[in-house]
Amino acid sequence: MSKPLVVVESPTKIKTLQKVLGKNYKIAATVGHIKDLPQNEMGIDIDKGFQPEYKTIPNKQKVITALKKAAGESTDIYLAPDPDREGEAIAWHTAEVLNKKGRHFHRVLFHELTDKAIRKAMASPENLDKNRYEAQRTRRILDRLVGYQVSPLLWRKVRSGLSAGRVQSVALRIICEREREIQAFEPTEYWSITAHLKGDNPPPFFAKLVAKDGKKITIKDKTAADTILEELSHVEMNVDKVQKKTVKRNPPPPFTTSKLQQDAIRKLKFSAKKTMMVAQQLYEGIELQDGEPVGLITYMRTDSVRISEESTVEARDYILHKFGEDYALKKPRFFKNPKKAQDAHEAIRPTSVFHTPESVAPYLNRDQLSLYKLIWKRFVACQTAQALINQVTISIIGGPYRFTASGSSIRFPGFLIVYQGEKQKDTDQKEQLPDLQEKTVLKVIGFDPMQHFTQPSPRFTEASLVKELEENGIGRPSTYATILSTIRDKGYVELEKGHFKPSELGFIVNDLLVQSFPNIFSVDFTSGMENNLDRLEADEVKALEVLSAFYDTFRKNLDDAAEKMLSVKGVGVPTDLKCPKCGSRLHVKVGKNGPFLACSGYPECNYTRDYQRDEKGNIQPVEQPKEEPTDTICEKCGRPMVKKMGRFGPFLACSGYPECKHTQSLSPRETGKATGVKCPVEGCDGELIERRSKRGKIFYGCSRFPQCKFAVWDKPIDEKCPQCGAQYMLEKTTKKEGTYLVCPDRKCGYRKYPES
Numbered sequence: 001m002s003k004p005l006v007v008v009e010s011p012t013k014i015k016t017l018q019k020v021l022g023k024n025y026k027i028a029a030t031v032g033h034i035k036d037l038p039q040n041e042m043g044i045d046i047d048k049g050f051q052p053e054y055k056t057i058p059n060k061q062k063v064i065t066a067l068k069k070a071a072g073e074s075t076d077i078y079l080a081p082d083p084d085r086e087g088e089a090i091a092w093h094t095a096e097v098l099n100k101k102g103r104h105f106h107r108v109l110f111h112e113l114t115d116k117a118i119r120k121a122m123a124s125p126e127n128l129d130k131n132r133y134e135a136q137r138t139r140r141i142l143d144r145l146v147g148y149q150v151s152p153l154l155w156r157k158v159r160s161g162l163s164a165g166r167v168q169s170v171a172l173r174i175i176c177e178r179e180r181e182i183q184a185f186e187p188t189e190y191w192s193i194t195a196h197l198k199g200d201n202p203p204p205f206f207a208k209l210v211a212k213d214g215k216k217i218t219i220k221d222k223t224a225a226d227t228i229l230e231e232l233s234h235v236e237m238n239v240d241k242v243q244k245k246t247v248k249r250n251p252p253p254p255f256t257t258s259k260l261q262q263d264a265i266r267k268l269k270f271s272a273k274k275t276m277m278v279a280q281q282l283y284e285g286i287e288l289q290d291g292e293p294v295g296l297i298t299y300m301r302t303d304s305v306r307i308s309e310e311s312t313v314e315a316r317d318y319i320l321h322k323f324g325e326d327y328a329l330k331k332p333r334f335f336k337n338p339k340k341a342q343d344a345h346e347a348i349r350p351t352s353v354f355h356t357p358e359s360v361a362p363y364l365n366r367d368q369l370s371l372y373k374l375i376w377k378r379f380v381a382c383q384t385a386q387a388l389i390n391q392v393t394i395s396i397i398g399g400p401y402r403f404t405a406s407g408s409s410i411r412f413p414g415f416l417i418v419y420q421g422e423k424q425k426d427t428d429q430k431e432q433l434p435d436l437q438e439k440t441v442l443k444v445i446g447f448d449p450m451q452h453f454t455q456p457s458p459r460f461t462e463a464s465l466v467k468e469l470e471e472n473g474i475g476r477p478s479t480y481a482t483i484l485s486t487i488r489d490k491g492y493v494e495l496e497k498g499h500f501k502p503s504e505l506g507f508i509v510n511d512l513l514v515q516s517f518p519n520i521f522s523v524d525f526t527s528g529m530e531n532n533l534d535r536l537e538a539d540e541v542k543a544l545e546v547l548s549a550f551y552d553t554f555r556k557n558l559d560d561a562a563e564k565m566l567s568v569k570g571v572g573v574p575t576d577l578k579c580p581k582c583g584s585r586l587h588v589k590v591g592k593n594g595p596f597l598a599c600s601g602y603p604e605c606n607y608t609r610d611y612q613r614d615e616k617g618n619i620q621p622v623e624q625p626k627e628e629p630t631d632t633i634c635e636k637c638g639r640p641m642v643k644k645m646g647r648f649g650p651f652l653a654c655s656g657y658p659e660c661k662h663t664q665s666l667s668p669r670e671t672g673k674a675t676g677v678k679c680p681v682e683g684c685d686g687e688l689i690e691r692r693s694k695r696g697k698i699f700y701g702c703s704r705f706p707q708c709k710f711a712v713w714d715k716p717i718d719e720k721c722p723q724c725g726a727q728y729m730l731e732k733t734t735k736k737e738g739t740y741l742v743c744p745d746r747k748c749g750y751r752k753y754p755e756s
Contacts, residue, residue: 002075003024003025004025004077005028006078007030007079007091007098009030009081010031011029012285013113016113016284016285017080019293021118026074028066028067030063033057034056034057034060034063035057035096035097036055037144038055049544049547050551054093075102076103076104077094079091079094079108084301084478085139086136089137089140106127107127107129108121109126111299112295112297113285113293113294113351114351114352131536134543138533141547142547143166146554147163150513150517154512156569158569158590159505159568165486166529167479167483169510169513170521171465172506172509173521174468174469174474174523175465176502176510179501181456183617184616187453189453190218190452191222191224191451192209193208193219193229193447193450194207195209195448196445199434205407205431205434206431207394208404209228209401210403210404213400228401232398232447235398236398237397237398238397238439239395239436239437239438240396240438241393244390244391245390248389250386251382251384251414252382252419253335254307254378255349255375256302256304256347256477257301258469258470260275260279261462261477262467265461270371271484272481272484273482274367276478277739277741279348283297288355288360289362294351297349298347298348298350298351299348302345302348302477303337303338303476303477304337305335305336306335307335307347311346314354316328316329318354327384327385329385335347335382350375350379357372357377384418385414386415387412387413387414387415387416388412391406392406393405394433405431407431407432458499459496459500466480466484473526473531474526482739487506491503504594505595508568508595512568516557516560516564517554518557533546568588568589572588572589575587575588577597577619579599579601579605581607584600584605586599586600597619610624627642627643627644628643630643632664634655634662641653642654651664674690675716675717677716677728679703679704679710680710680727681708684704686704686705688701688703688716689702699711712744714730714742715731716730722750724743726748728744729741
């Protein structure tokens with residue numbers, strides 16, 4: 001009798017599972033999705049109830065052949081792709097290609113890759129979840145309807161190669177609207193006054209002016225501040241009230257996907273994409289001291305804070321042994337999920353708290369260890385006793401004015417001994433106040449008036465954007481990394497000092513989409529659609545209802561946009577500026593090198609200029625620098641070359657233009673971003689850094705250029721190939737397979753799919 005076959009997504013799981021299941025099972029991998037909508041057509045029959053046409057993904061035929069061979073005469077197939085909607089779709093498609101008479105399919109959900117969890121899941125398989133698959137398929141149809149019908153509009157109206165997405169375009173809108181808030185913001189002046197005081201006992205301390213005659217005080221300008229200071233110079237300062245209390249502080253819950261991304265971005269400087277890639281590695285299995293792979297964390301795509309009772313018992317045993325009885329809980333601490341959270345999986349936690357960061361450190365690389373520490377500490381902290389914080393607030397009276405001073409100290413650290421989150425800063429660092437009694441007269445050392453201005457809301461960082469998307473119900477935590485990568489890769493936004501700033505192209509695309517599709521690309525509509533997908537999975541609504549309701553509005557918008565959307569390629573976007581040559585209005589147009597100003601009187605007037613925006617968003621033409629003569633001779637016509645400045649830096653151009661249009665690149669333009677990967681050329685001590693080609697395309701070259709001319713188009717990743725030992729991997733992204741890592745040695749051919 002043929003052995004049962006277990007089918008997983010990622011090949012890296014095979015070794016972990018084989019260790020547990022032994023020789024009684026065959027194990028094979030789909031290496032991600034094996035079927036999808038066709039690549040060069042929409043693949044959805046709208047008139048037949050939005051019927052999708054799934055096809056085998058190009059280059060996956062070999063995988064399917066291998067799956068069929070592995071299945072052989074097996075009567076039982078255990079489908080074990082990841083326990084989420086994407087995994088469910090892979091399971092259904094795998095069942096379709098392996099279906100034959102007398103064969104039975106079982107759905108297995110591995111929430112963690114440990115011996116006990118694997119055996120338990122295999123012992124209690126489930127049926128394929130049709131509702132979960134319908135939710136994934138409906139999302140895929142929605143995304144295809146938008147992407148394949150709106151993107152071509154942008155190609156015609158703006159520039160080829162652009163894209164719109166049902167969720168990514170909303171993320172772009174959020175960033176653009178925040179930028180316009182910043183541009184429109186008018187700062188308001190205000191002042192503060194701080195008193196430097198001293199009591200009978202040290203230390204001296206500071207107190208802030210907060211009220212006058214019992215009402216909150218606002219100091220508008222220097223004149224008002226000077227008046228108050230004059231009055232304060234004649235009054236006695238004395239202690240009115242001293243309030244002392246002990247505050248109990250609870251630990252945060254264990255990580256969900258979005259909270260893990262936010263913490264990793266803030267504390268480790270990881271991107272959301274890198275966070276998910278490293279978490280995938282920890283989930284799939286790390287070879288520890290016995291050489292056998294062990295899954296170190298539970299499944300990393302979840303918005304639930306639920307944890308098993310078994311894990312809390314193990315955590316209590318560890319805490320009791322490590323920190324003592326005062327730190328251990330008598331009863332486990334459980335956390336309540338928010339209303340919108342799906343509860344299919346536990347929170348992200350270590351599969352065993354006894355796999356301490358110290359014990360597994362020799363087997364993890366730097367990134368894996370850093371992320372594992374975060375996950376391990378946050379989980380242990382959630383089962384550790386409350387922290388007790390002593391807080392002191394002193395109220396001080398000086399005539400009609402009231403000042404306050406506050407300080408705190410840790411009475412009992414509790415969970416703070418393990419983990420401090422964004423809101424759990426070390427309160428020991430706060431000001432220490434002297435022991436004061438009420439009615440004590442204080443000595444005034446001085447007053448410190450300070451001018452301030454109100455500040456606009458800050459630009460989004462990766463962490464704050466992830467938080468914004470989560471709070472507004474935009475997308476799912478598992479998609480945030482892809483969303484953030486896409487809007488950057490398309491050139492819609494730039495990361496400026498760690499903050500997202502829309503590019504000119506981003507503004508243009510966003511404005512056109514919002515004008516033509518005001519509801520489809522709104523926060524509320526997109527959030528409502530995510531709720532509908534959740535309801536679909538819960539069998540509360542049917543797919544056809546969701547799709548029909550969406551498409552009625554979308555079709556009308558699409559028809560109007562095809563006719564009325566402004567062509568930035570042709571007419572351009574009008575500005576308030578006039579052409580200095582002919583007086584006609586200047587328009588913003590988009591060419592192959594990006595947006596530029598052009599006279600609306602073209603072709604009679606050929607005035608064009610690059611432009612930039614001031615802090616208020618106003619367009620300012622950038623005057624072209626004068627051409628610099630050089631000693632270089634044009635290799636095509638023999639005329640002298642001149643040095644010019646282009647969008648991507650200086651270059652050489654033939655002085656015989658327009659008769660001769662030959663140009664020559666100068667040294668590649670460095671972006672200043674290091675990859676952390678050493679140059680693989682033997683004997684070279686350079687490092688691979690990000691550069692930009694003459695046409696603006698990103699590539700990666702040796703820092704010792706021109707002495708070393710090694711370069712690759714794909715991003716190098718500081719991770720060894722587990723198959724051949726190559727010192728680095730390459731990060732690739734394709735439409736069908738998403739983002740994955742590949743060995744630079746083509747003979748090796750190893751691939752790793754971080755999103756599988």
